[in-house]
Amino acid sequence: MRNLLDFVIKHSSWFVFLFFAILSCRLLFNSNPYQHSIYFTSANVVCSSVYELFNNVTSYFHLRDINEDLQQRNAMLENEMVSLRNEINNYKMLLPDTNAVPEVYQHFDFVIAHVISNSVSQPYNYITINRGSDDGIRPEMGVVDQNGVVGIVNVVGRHSARIVSLLNPNLRLSCKVKNSDFFGSLVWDCESPQYAVLEELPRHVEFENGDTIITSGYSTVFPEGLIVGVIDGKMPTNDDNFYTLRIRLTTDFSRLSTVRAIKNNMKDELRELEKADFGNSNKERGKS
Amino acid sequence: MSKSALQFTGLFIGMLLAQAICNRICLFGVAVPMVFIYFIIRLPMNLSVNWVICLSFFLGLGVDIFGDTQGMNALACTVLAVCRRSVFLLYFPREDDLGNPIPSIRSLGIAVYAKYMVTAVLLYCTVVFLIQAFALKHFEITLLRIISSTILTFLVLLGFDSIATTRREKRL
Numbered sequence: 327m328r329n330l331l332d333f334v335i336k337h338s339s340w341f342v343f344l345f346f347a348i349l350s351c352r353l354l355f356n357s358n359p360y361q362h363s364i365y366f367t368s369a370n371v372v373c374s375s376v377y378e379l380f381n382n383v384t385s386y387f388h389l390r391d392i393n394e395d396l397q398q399r400n401a402m403l404e405n406e407m408v409s410l411r412n413e414i415n416n417y418k419m420l421l422p423d424t425n426a427v428p429e430v431y432q433h434f435d436f437v438i439a440h441v442i443s444n445s446v447s448q449p450y451n452y453i454t455i456n457r458g459s460d461d462g463i464r465p466e467m468g469v470v471d472q473n474g475v476v477g478i479v480n481v482v483g484r485h486s487a488r489i490v491s492l493l494n495p496n497l498r499l500s501c502k503v504k505n506s507d508f509f510g511s512l513v514w515d516c517e518s519p520q521y522a523v524l525e526e527l528p529r530h531v532e533f534e535n536g537d538t539i540i541t542s543g544y545s546t547v548f549p550e551g552l553i554v555g556v557i558d559g560k561m562p563t564n565d566d567n568f569y570t571l572r573i574r575l576t577t578d579f580s581r582l583s584t585v586r587a588i589k590n591n592m593k594d595e596l597r598e599l600e601k602a603d604f605g606n607s608n609k610e611r612g613k614s
Numbered sequence: 615m616s617k618s619a620l621q622f623t624g625l626f627i628g629m630l631l632a633q634a635i636c637n638r639i640c641l642f643g644v645a646v647p648m649v650f651i652y653f654i655i656r657l658p659m660n661l662s663v664n665w666v667i668c669l670s671f672f673l674g675l676g677v678d679i680f681g682d683t684q685g686m687n688a689l690a691c692t693v694l695a696v697c698r699r700s701v702f703l704l705y706f707p708r709e710d711d712l713g714n715p716i717p718s719i720r721s722l723g724i725a726v727y728a729k730y731m732v733t734a735v736l737l738y739c740t741v742v743f744l745i746q747a748f749a750l751k752h753f754e755i756t757l758l759r760i761i762s763s764t765i766l767t768f769l770v771l772l773g774f775d776s777i778a779t780t781r782r783e784k785r786l
Contacts, residue, residue, distance in 0.1 A: 338664055339662075339663040339664050339667065339696070342663075342664045342667050342668070343667055343692060343695075343696050344669040346668070346688070346692045347689060347692050347693075349671075349688070349689040350671070350674070350689035350692055351685065352685070352686045353675075353678070353684045353685030353688060354684060354685030354689060354745065355685075355687060356684075357684030357685060358683070358684060358686070359683070360748065361745070361748050364748045364749060365748075414684075451720055549710060
């Protein structure tokens with residue numbers, strides 16, 4: 327305390343100067359409109375540039391949360407889009423029978439996950455995500471990101487899961503050219519992480535370079551219509567009945583961060599149906 | 615002590631009134647004589663800095679009230695009061711050799727006193743005209759006003775001082 331008092335007394339002239347300077351400035355800016363306006367204009371310019379700089383820095387800290395929010399919103403919209411598409415299809419089918427009320431299907435749910443490990447340079451690539459069985463991840467769930475298909479869940483732990491990447495020759499994905507019903511099989515040829523090969527596409531399918539390749543929906547893993555890539559060109563093949571196309575993948579596998587695992591709510595039902603059908607055909611075969 | 619206090623009170627009031635008149639003078643549209651800072655220049659060097667700042671502030675405030683320029687002269691006078699001692703020591707480093715603590719032609723000699731005065735006037739004019747302009751937009755005009763006002767003020771103050779010195783000499 328004594329030191330503080332000594333300090334104040336020693337430098338009292340500076341405190342007196344500051345006091346009178348502040349008083350003068352207050353008088354100056356409050357009573358002179360010209361100085362007042364310039365002061366406020368300059369203060370606003372300085373403040374706005376400081377705030378802008380501050381905002382530029384702090385906005386990066388919230389990007390992860392914003393990204394997650396956007397992903398969730400995207401998932402919700404995608405879910406809504408799928409159900410609306412189903413509804414439209416039902417209306418189309420039931421158009422003559424206007425009394426029939428179609429059921430709105432809510433087949434798919436999405437689980438947001440962050441990629442914690444990823445590879446693109448190996449011949450068999452896998453991705454690990456930070457969500458597991460506790461979060462509702464199950465084997466054979468499809469995984470997508472904002473750009474397109476990523477892979478299929480392979481092994482599930484409690485808090486993490488391994489995904490077989492689309493950049494893995496073991497994964498074959500049923501795809502079709504958008505606005506056509508003919509499908510082929512997409513597989514990675516171990517060459518570039520930006521390209522894959524669509525095999526077994528019938529010869530009579532009409533397409534052009536740049537056409538979009540989407541999932542066919544002929545499995546319980548991916549709903550129909552998810553973007554996979556665009557046609558880059560034809561590839562030489564020995565089979566005269568089928569095309570082999572080079573596909574430029576829309577997903578950037580080298581920059582994966584947030585992905586969505588697709589949960590098909592009707593998967594078990596479809597499996598049971600398939601099993602029942604398989605059992606009946608066996609019985610029929612036995613009788614005959 | 616009381617006599618000099620009375621003298622300085624008279625100088626304070628006299629300078630305020632003189633400046634009230636000088637505020638109406640503007641030579642060639644640029645040069646304004648800032649005669650009232652003569653009081654700050656003439657304050658004794660052994661007077662506490664706090665007192666110098668206080669007196670200068672109130673002198674500036676008085677001029678502001680007469681000239682309707684709230685705060686401008688008060689701020690410039692406060693700055694001049696703080697820098698006054700440093701300016702003085704710049705030209706007269708051995709303060710102990712000073713016989714009379716009041717800066718004047720007689721105590722400092724014409725050369726040192728003129729340098730001390732012109733620096734103080736220049737400092738004051740720079741601060742006050744920069745506050746008036748408050749922007750570097752028309753800096754040439756501001757610079758012209760600073761230089762011309764400094765020269766005019768310096769000449770007027772030197773005239774004041776010569777008259778005061780001559781009178782004292784006559785009295786002797």
